[in-house]
Amino acid sequence: MSLISISGLEKTFRSRQGADYTAIRDFDLEIHEGEFFCLLGPSGCGKTTVLNIIAGFDEQTRGDVMLDGRPIGGPGEDRGVVFQGDDPLFTWCSALQNVEFGPRLRGMSRGERESHARKYIELVGLGGQEEKFPGELSGGMKQRIQIARCLANESKMLLMDEPFGALDAQTRSIMQEQLARIWHQNETPVLFITHDIDEAVTLGSRIGVMTAGPESTLKGIVDVNLGAERRRTDDDFMQVYRVVYDMIREEVLQSLSREDQEAAA
Amino acid sequence: MSPAPEQVTATRPASDMQRESEDAWAALKKSANHYGIYTVGFFSLFVLWHIVSVYLFSSVLFPPPLPVLAKAGELMANGKLFEHVGYSMMRIAVGFTLGSAIGIVIGLLMGSFASVRRFLDPYVETLRFIPAVAMITVAVIWFGIGETSKFFIITYATVFIVILTTAAGVSSIVPNKVRAAQSLGATRTQIFFLVTLPATVPFILTGMRVAMANAFTTIVAAELVAANHGIGTLPWQSRLYMLIPEIFVALLTLALLGFTVDRCFRWAIYKFAGRYSPVRAAAQIVCGDCYVGLSLRRTKHA
Numbered sequence: 001m002s003l004i005s006i007s008g009l010e011k012t013f014r015s016r017q018g019a020d021y022t023a024i025r026d027f028d029l030e031i032h033e034g035e036f037f038c039l040l041g042p043s044g045c046g047k048t049t050v051l052n053i054i055a056g057f058d059e060q061t062r063g064d065v066m067l068d069g070r071p072i073g074g075p076g077e078d079r080g081v082v083f084q085g086d087d088p089l090f091t092w093c094s095a096l097q098n099v100e101f102g103p104r105l106r107g108m109s110r111g112e113r114e115s116h117a118r119k120y121i122e123l124v125g126l127g128g129q130e131e132k133f134p135g136e137l138s139g140g141m142k143q144r145i146q147i148a149r150c151l152a153n154e155s156k157m158l159l160m161d162e163p164f165g166a167l168d169a170q171t172r173s174i175m176q177e178q179l180a181r182i183w184h185q186n187e188t189p190v191l192f193i194t195h196d197i198d199e200a201v202t203l204g205s206r207i208g209v210m211t212a213g214p215e216s217t218l219k220g221i222v223d224v225n226l227g228a229e230r231r232r233t234d235d236d237f238m239q240v241y242r243v244v245y246d247m248i249r250e251e252v253l254q255s256l257s258r259e260d261q262e263a264a265a
Numbered sequence: 266m267s268p269a270p271e272q273v274t275a276t277r278p279a280s281d282m283q284r285e286s287e288d289a290w291a292a293l294k295k296s297a298n299h300y301g302i303y304t305v306g307f308f309s310l311f312v313l314w315h316i317v318s319v320y321l322f323s324s325v326l327f328p329p330p331l332p333v334l335a336k337a338g339e340l341m342a343n344g345k346l347f348e349h350v351g352y353s354m355m356r357i358a359v360g361f362t363l364g365s366a367i368g369i370v371i372g373l374l375m376g377s378f379a380s381v382r383r384f385l386d387p388y389v390e391t392l393r394f395i396p397a398v399a400m401i402t403v404a405v406i407w408f409g410i411g412e413t414s415k416f417f418i419i420t421y422a423t424v425f426i427v428i429l430t431t432a433a434g435v436s437s438i439v440p441n442k443v444r445a446a447q448s449l450g451a452t453r454t455q456i457f458f459l460v461t462l463p464a465t466v467p468f469i470l471t472g473m474r475v476a477m478a479n480a481f482t483t484i485v486a487a488e489l490v491a492a493n494h495g496i497g498t499l500p501w502q503s504r505l506y507m508l509i510p511e512i513f514v515a516l517l518t519l520a521l522l523g524f525t526v527d528r529c530f531r532w533a534i535y536k537f538a539g540r541y542s543p544v545r546a547a548a549q550i551v552c553g554d555c556y557v558g559l560s561l562r563r564t565k566h567a
Contacts, residue, residue, distance in 0.1 A: 057444055077450025088445035092463045092541045101459075102449040133540065153449050 003157060003189055004031035004054060009063035011049050023049050025215040027063070029208060031157075034187045038200035040248060041210030042255040047193045051161050054191065055081050068156075077102065080150030082160040086142040089134040095121065095145050096130035102153030120152040121145075123182060140171040147179070157189040164199070176202050184228050197248065201240050202230055209247045212255035220247055328510045333517065336510040350518065352494040356412065356487075357480050360419020364480075365473050367420070368427025372472075373465070375428065376435020377457065389428055397422035397483040401490050410491040415484065422483040423476040427469065434468025435461055466541035470534050477530060481523050496522070 009027040012020050023046040031037050041047050052058040053065055056075035065072050067079070075081075081088075090098055100108075100117035108116065121130055124144040134142055143163050150158055164172040180203055183190060194200055200207045207222045224240055231237060311330045318329040340346040375382040375389075400421050401414075408414035438461060446460045488497025496518055503511035 055444075055448060057447075075444065075447035077448065079448060081445065081448040083441050083445065085441065087439045088441040090442065090460065090463070092466070101446070105450050105452075105455055105459075149445075149449070155448075 002030040002032045003068065004029070004191070005064070005066040005069075006030070006050075006054075007064050009050070009053070009065060010061045011046070011053065011058070012061045022061075022215050023213055024217070026217050029218055031189060031191055033189055036183055036190045036192065036203055036205045038192045038194060038204035038207045039210065040194055040197065040200045040207055040244065041216065042212050042248065042252045043195055044255060045210045045213045045216045045251070047195075047210060048161055051081075051159050051191065051193050055079055055159050077105075077153060078156040080153050080155035080158045082143070082146050082150055082158065082163045084162045084165050086134065086139065086146075086166075089142055089145060089149075091134050094131050094133055095126065095137065098134070098145055099148045099152045101149060117148075117152050120148040123151065123185075124148045125178060138171075139167050140175055143167065143175065144178070147182075151182070151186075151188075155188075157191070160190060160192045162193050162195070165194075172199075179203060180228070180230070197241060197244050198232065201226075201237060201244065202232070207244055209244060210251070212251040212258065219251065222247070326509060328513055333510050333513040337514045337517065340511070340514060346514070346518065349494060349496045349499055349515075350522065352492075353484050353488065353496040354522075356415040356495065357419055357477075357484055359412075360416045360484075361423050361473075361477060361480050363416065364420040364423025364476065365427050368424040368472070368476075369431050369469055371424075372428040372431025372469075373435060373462070376432040376465070377461065382432070389425060393425035393429070397479070398486045401487050404487075405491045414491065415487055415495075418483055418487045419480050422479045423473075426476040426479060427472045430468045430472025430475070431465060434465035437468075438464045463541055466538055470538060470541075474527065474530055474534075477526060478523065481519065481526075485519065 006027060006029040009024055009029075010022065011024040012022045014020055027050065029050075039047050039050065049058065053060050054067075054072065056072050056079070090101065093101070096114065096117055099121055100113040103113040103116055118127075118130065121127060124147055126141060126144055126148070129137065129141065134145065137145065146163070164175050167175060176199060183203075192200075192203060201224060204224050207224060209219045209222070210216050211219045222240065222244055226234075226236055226240065314330050318324075318327045337346065371385065375385055397418050400418055404414040404417045404421075408417055442460055442464065443456060446456050451459065484495065485497035488495035489501045492498050496515055499515035499518075500512040503509070503515070
């Protein structure tokens with residue numbers, strides 16, 4: 001049985017002007033145990049909408065969204081979320097206090113949760129930064145604290161919404177390598193939202209490509225059988241890249257032409 | 266025979282030493298500039314006061330600073346000034362604490378629950394436009410001229426500002442912080458105490474600082490009208506006997522007292538609540554007509 005099972009998902013946003021917007025329609029997706037699923041699509045296609053529904057932040061208009069065979073009803077500790085920006089970090093808490101937040105909620109003793117949190121801060125390579133506050137950390141460090149905070153909560157799966165989208169190119173590629181390394185250590189299932197093909201091919205074990213909005217759906221799924229060591233210059237990497245690129249190019253063009261039409265209207 | 270130890274000369278190029286002493290000089294000049302201008306600015310007030318009162322508008326109704334300071338010394342020596350200040354500060358302490366406590370609770374409730382906000386909004390949005398000074402009459406009728414009426418007025422002067430800033434703080438919390446807490450398994454109660462409350466602390470403290478200034482204004486007016494002791498009674502009673510220097514002593518005391526209390530407040534915020542203020546974005550609140558910025562830089566940016 002798959003971990004996440006979505007069938008016939010539809011999401012319509014009610015607008016005050018009366019013109020409702022159907023972002024997602026007829027969307028089906030299965031996410032299995034132990035896989036790193038990248039959801040890839042042009043901007044504005046509703047990737048984040050899908051993630052928000054799985055996270056329980058938003059409710060679907062129609063369709064079934066199941067976690068372990070049970071419908072999702074609101075956010076919960078079984079689905080850790082890593083957000084794109086740094087605003088979900090608690091600015092009044094040190095890095096350590098941020099990471100031990102989940103265990104603290106469940107009443108883990110002070111000493112126990114501290115050593116637990118330190119382990120995960122070490123894992124994301126931020127040993128020695130425990131006492132710093134988010135305002136004192138760089139963008140990449142803050143994202144790693146977010147990841148450590150989710151990992152320390154030991155949730156059933158991770159939902160990541162373009163977590164490296166706001167970082168510079170060099171930092172991003174190092175963060176991708178680190179995330180891949182961490183993921184291969186524990187293989188917690190991940191749903192990773194991105195619009196970057198390179199990022200999807202670097203990280204994913206499967207890549208789902210979405211069509212351009214409105215009424216986006218899943219266009220197709222690409223299996224990535226590249227193993228743990230991936231190099232952008234390898235032939236098989238390029239091959240997967242090309243397959244995904246051809247799938248998404250059409251959608252991006254469509255999305256752009258729609259934006260042009262809207263601008264002209 | 267052992268070789269002679271190598272001679273090490275400790276002289277450095279003259280230009281190097283010169284540069285170093287220039288640096289030290291520049292640093293000294295900078296700090297002298299900083300504190301010097303501050304001190305000069307402070308004392309220029311007295312010089313200006315002296316010039317105006319002695320050479321421009323020489324009058325018994327406008328005493329120069331020296332007689333005023335002499336009078337202040339006299340009033341301090343016989344303990345009268347401290348007695349007045351003590352009364353006023355006690356009233357402010359009680360009223361301000363009460364007003365802040367009530368304001369924080371109501372503000373948190375209004376910020377957290379839409380129903381409470383809708384219910385209380387008409388009260389807050391009308392009552393806050395009645396100046397505390399206008400409530401003095403009512404307070405005296407209700408509670409007499411004793412301490413209770415002063416406590417009531419100061420509480421009244423404090424409570425609405427604190428309510429507004431607290432409620433604004435709660436409603437301006439970043440949704441992703443709440444979502445993150447939910448995804449980590451926090452219950453509604455845990456979110457309130459571990460996320461909403463700490464995120465609101467900078468707003469609460471800013472509101473309290475503004476309210477403190479308001480409390481100062483109000484206590485003087487209240488004591489002016491109905492009290493036998495307190496710094497506000499000093500100018501009014503002195504007026505009856507044309508004791509002009511006493512009036513100026515009272516004004517000077519108010520200025521220094523307000524300055525000192527606000528500095529203490531700022532220091533306490535920095536010392537005990539620095540971590541609650543986001544380092545980059547200072548908490549900035551538009552409160553009535555005044556734009557208040559509370560900037561607490563706990564540490565430098567990494």
